[in-house]
Amino acid sequence: MSYAFPPAPVATVPVVGSDRLFPVHRIYCVGRNYAEHAKEMGFSGREAPFFFMKPADAVLVVQEGDTGAMPYPTLTKDLHHEIELVVALGKGGKNIKAADAASHIFGYAVGLDMTRRDLQAEAKKQGRPWDIAKGFDYSAPITPIVPADQAGDIHQADIWLNVNGSKRQASNVDKLIWNIAETIEVLSQAWELQPGDLIFSGTPEGVAAVAQGDLLEGGVTGLPTLKVRLG
Structure with a gap:
């Protein structure tokens, strides 16, 4: 038995200080997981966590010290940035307890959840899925x-x-509404998590539109800085 055509290569992310590559299985994203961001999106309080997904090959890997080139996506006139701490799982499982979550974590990265906000708003208004707003090509620089x-x-x-050198978003990971361990616990009740899963843990307040030519530079203390220019 053979493939009908050659399968696409596995999406991978480099591991700092190593020649190993992290094979991406799925990308889970947590919505509205910082209180001030929830407020700017018209919500408040500690609502139950909710999730959406991006395809594994949405990752756009940017090596530390480099500036990644992200093409401005089609169909939108309102592309927004969302800086996030990304959690990379090295061990999977179902019904993982928050107290055990740390043993499933391989490492951490900095990511951008790029969003076609106008398409998301239209999808919300019509009660439709967000895939076109969140899961497009190169929508997950990392x-x-x-x-x-x-x-x-x-x-x-x-x-x-x-x-472009001006502060847009600034917060601290301790302001997550649902912390990393809690997020893993809830995610693992809905899906059997696998080694290679990435979790975009949520974005703080300050999300806004970006334009072609803009330079985005963001980070999380202790992790590489992410630099992306929109083409």
Whole structure:
């Protein structure tokens, strides 16, 4: 038995300090997971966590010190940035308890959940899925992954994003509504998590539109800086 045509290569993310590659299985994203971002999107309180997904090959890997080139996507006139701490799983499982979640984490990276906000707004208005707004090509720029034991105190890390040198987003990971362990617990009740899964943990307040030519530069304390220019 053979393939009908050659299968696409596995999407991968480099591992800092190693020649290993992290094979991406799925990309889960947590919606409205910082209180101030929830408010700017018209919500408040600690609502139950909810999730959406991006295809594995949406990753756009940007090596530390490089500036990645992201093409401005089609069909939108309102592309927004969302800087996020990304959690990379090295061990899967179902019904993982929050107290055990750390043992499933391989490492951490910095990512951007790029969003076609106008298409998302229209989908919301019509009660339709968000896929076209969130899961497009190159919608998940990401740095190489730092192994968990080298990432420092990630739970108290600053998270930030500048656009063309001006501050847009600034917060701290300790302001997550649902922390990393809680997120893994809830996710693993809905899906059997696998090694290679990436979790975009949510974005702080300050999301806004970007244009062709803009330079996005963001980071999380202890992790590589992510730099992307929109083409």
